Amino acid sequence: MEENVIIHPTCELVIIGGSSGSLDIVLKIISNIRKDISAAIVVVVHRKTTSDSTLSELLSVRSSLPVKEVEDKDTILRGTVYLAPPDYHLLFEKKHIFALDYSEKVNYSRPSIDVTFDSAAEAYGSNTVAILLSGANADGTNGLKAIHQASGVTIAQSPGTASFPYMPEQAILNAPVDYQMSVEEMIEYINGK
Amino acid sequence: MIQDEEVELLINDLFELYGYDFTGYSRASLKRRVNRLFILDSFPSFAEFRYRLTVDSSYLKRFVEEITVNVTEMFRDPLFYKTLREDVIPNIATKPFIRIWHAGCSTGEEVFSMAILLQEANLLNKALIYATDINPNVLEKARKGIFPLSQMKQYSENYILSGGKQDFSSYYTANYDRVKFDESFATRMIFSTHNLVCDSSFNEFDLILCRNVLIYFDIPLQNRVFELFDASLDTLSYLALGSKETMKFSGVTSNYKQFGKEKIWRKM
Numbered sequence A: 001m002e003e004n005v006i007i008h009p010t011c012e013l014v015i016i017g018g019s020s021g022s023l024d025i026v027l028k029i030i031s032n033i034r035k036d037i038s039a040a041i042v043v044v045v046h047r048k049t050t051s052d053s054t055l056s057e058l059l060s061v062r063s064s065l066p067v068k069e070v071e072d073k074d075t076i077l078r079g080t081v082y083l084a085p086p087d088y089h090l091l092f093e094k095k096h097i098f099a100l101d102y103s104e105k106v107n108y109s110r111p112s113i114d115v116t117f118d119s120a121a122e123a124y125g126s127n128t129v130a131i132l133l134s135g136a137n138a139d140g141t142n143g144l145k146a147i148h149q150a151s152g153v154t155i156a157q158s159p160g161t162a163s164f165p166y167m168p169e170q171a172i173l174n175a176p177v178d179y180q181m182s183v184e185e186m187i188e189y190i191n192g193k
Numbered sequence B: 001m002i003q004d005e006e007v008e009l010l011i012n013d014l015f016e017l018y019g020y021d022f023t024g025y026s027r028a029s030l031k032r033r034v035n036r037l038f039i040l041d042s043f044p045s046f047a048e049f050r051y052r053l054t055v056d057s058s059y060l061k062r063f064v065e066e067i068t069v070n071v072t073e074m075f076r077d078p079l080f081y082k083t084l085r086e087d088v089i090p091n092i093a094t095k096p097f098i099r100i101w102h103a104g105c106s107t108g109e110e111v112f113s114m115a116i117l118l119q120e121a122n123l124l125n126k127a128l129i130y131a132t133d134i135n136p137n138v139l140e141k142a143r144k145g146i147f148p149l150s151q152m153k154q155y156s157e158n159y160i161l162s163g164g165k166q167d168f169s170s171y172y173t174a175n176y177d178r179v180k181f182d183e184s185f186a187t188r189m190i191f192s193t194h195n196l197v198c199d200s201s202f203n204e205f206d207l208i209l210c211r212n213v214l215i216y217f218d219i220p221l222q223n224r225v226f227e228l229f230d231a232s233l234d235t236l237s238y239l240a241l242g243s244k245e246t247m248k249f250s251g252v253t254s255n256y257k258q259f260g261k262e263k264i265w266r267k268m
């Protein structure tokens, strides 16, 4: 029967957003993603402007996937890890193309996780999986709402496993979160896509 | 939320009624800006928003100002300025006269940073800095050389990281919550409106800086702008872009050599 069939849209984009206490988790996830993953992985973390390219180097060393800090109008390829550059908002011009924006900070942050989640909801809709990690502010909550509205999948790090639980907690309280997961569960989930 | 088709309607109106051409602007950012303004000005519906824009030319001014992003800083990306200081400026220093163009200069923070570099290289008196933007309002601010005092700590740190050796505060006078930069800087600057979408080349330059403007343009419009810059640069002159922008999609790129890993290209 038609109505009993659950359609799982193919996941084309996994976005991971995090703030304080998320770096280790990001490294752990990225270094455990299977090599032949068909989605593109986008990482948006709050960081100091001055930490320039060190994070992308760290990720490159640990990951079997190619890692790239996004430049203006870069094409989005599957099986590649993209890192939001410091001090720009990261947007999707449309499916498969990034755009950068140097406008005002949102939630005191640039890049803002909300901004990227919102834009992904528009460009990728139900083909998006959005994951919100540890952090000490409420960035990401509104973005998760947008992802959910667009029928994408929303995941928050289980607060008990986060060094700064405030960010995932806010999401769980205020946005429809489909799953609360530990890092191990996230890795398994992404690799199942 | 304003829809994609509605954004296209506005772009159309702007062009038909006022001659402002936003067709080559990157839609992701444009749509965010339009939505932000729609909410900021509490319009009850898209129809009213559109109506206001079409009948009220003073609202047009606000619209253009708010749609374009004017965020800027002094000595943003200190290492970029360090490269200008150490590698680019010495190469243009021997010219009898130096011409520099800041395209999309916003409120002028970048222009004053450049003036400081030139001053410290003893070149300011033989240099002329042209600073242009689409938005007359930001140019009005830039011309005054007045910036918020609250930013000076950050700017001073950036300045030091860029290789600056002076006391940064010696370049300005503080007054309440604002500072005014030395008048002598402004005498070497020419501010003027210039629209990269439709205006043409107006001089030849030794260095053009166009930072964090091209991110708002789609690739065809970027190419138009690169051709404009190419027509405005002598051989061995420089083009500097924002830290995440690139010439790689451009047709003229083969005539240029990138300077290390900085976003600085030299015309060969």
Ligand SMILES: C[S@@+](CC[C@H](N)C(=O)[O-])C[C@H]1O[C@@H](n2cnc3c(N)ncnc32)[C@H](O)[C@@H]1O
Pocket (backbone or CB within 6 Å): A102, B068, B069, B070, B071, B072, B073, B076, B103, B104, B105, B106, B107, B110, B132, B133, B134, B135, B138, B194, B195, B196, B197, B210, B211, B212, B213, B216, B242
């Ligand atoms: C984000 S600011 C960049 C300021 C500065 N260059 C920096 O990097 O800090 C972008 C500027 O580009 C200007 N701009 C946008 N469209 C333009 C156009 N078509 N022609 C000239 N300037 C434009 C905006 O008005 C704004 O002041």
